[in-house]
Amino acid sequence: MSATVALATEREEHPVPDQNDTLGDELDVRAEEPARRHQLIFGRYAALQPGEGFVLVNDHDPKPLYYQFAAEHDGEFTWAYLEEGPQTWRVAIGRPAA
Structure with missing residues (x-):
């Protein structure tokens, strides 16, 4: 299976945010040191209540982050690409409603 097919399949396994979910604020990590980015993102995710989410703004495709999630x-978690480069990626990340 190619990497593209594998990622597409995995994206289907992790649903996009429900229309009733609250996306919340953007978390723009583009100015952060790369070593801090995942810590900030997972900290924001840990603070979410069911049905809440945020929009991650990054300067590259956060595919490794997806695999870590x-x-x-x-x-x-939910994951939906809202914008896919070439300079800015926006991804809605959420905690599914109970």
């Missing part, structure tokens, strides 16, 4: 929070 899938490994550590399988079935407990």
Whole structure:
């Protein structure tokens, strides 16, 4: 299976935010040191209540972040690309409603 097909399949396994979910504020990590970015993102995710979310703004495709979410929070997060480069990526990340 190609990497593109694998990612597309995995995206289908993690639903996009429900229309009733609250996306909340943007978390723009473009100015942050790369070593701090995942810490900030997972900190924001940990503070979410069910049905809440935020929009991640990044300067590259956060595919490695997606894989980390899938490994550590399988079935407990939503992920939807809102903008896919080439200079800015925006991803809605949320905690599914109970």
